[in-house]
Amino acid sequence: MEDGRIPDASITASSVWSNHADYGPTRARLNLRATNGAAVWCNAGASEANPWIQVDLGSNATITGVITQGRADYHDWVTEFKVAYSDDGQEWTTVTDDGSCRPTPMKFPGNSDQNTHVTTTFPRSFQARFLRILPTKYHRFCCMRFEVLGCTLNE
Incomplete structure (x- = not known):
């Protein structure tokens, strides 16, 4: 995402803070530094119970982390x-954790500051076209930038 190979139209979210484009999903690219407006996606706020941001990779890819x-x-x-x-x-x-007879959805640790990269590697890679991040906890407001780790498939 950071290098621009993923078009803006392929990054969508459940909501945007004040419906303002400056906080839109296209602002969620890792290391983005905006010259005007915010350099981040932020959801509509605490009233939204289940926020998400997703990326359409355009075709199936092997995804290993974020x-x-x-x-x-x-x-x-x-x-x-x-x-x-x-x-x-x-x-x-x-x-999921894949380690039990009843796999449970994994909750991954996120950030503890504004700019440090936190790399999350999934227990096993998977193939998919879409990846969705579902924030469950946040500091002050639900805002983030991210990158998808993996590789494209030669189909």
Whole structure:
């Protein structure tokens, strides 16, 4: 995402703070430094119970993890999140611990400051076209930047 290979239209979210484009999902690219407006995606606020941000990779890819970052210009960041993936953007599978007879959705540790990269590697890689990050806890406001780790498939 950071290098621009993922088009803006492929990054979507459940909501945006004050419906303001300066906080839109296209601002969620890792290391983004905006010259005007915020350099981060922020959801609509505490009234939204289940926020998410997702990326359409355009075709199936092998996904191994994510790198997350907080909001560069304020003390806002996601401290915990879950991850789901999909081939069609309709039916979602949550990343689970896979170590029990009843796999439970994993909650991954997020950030503890504005700019430090936190790299999360999933228990096992998976193939999907869509990746969705579901913040479950945050510091002040639900805001984040991220990158997807993995590789494209030669189909």
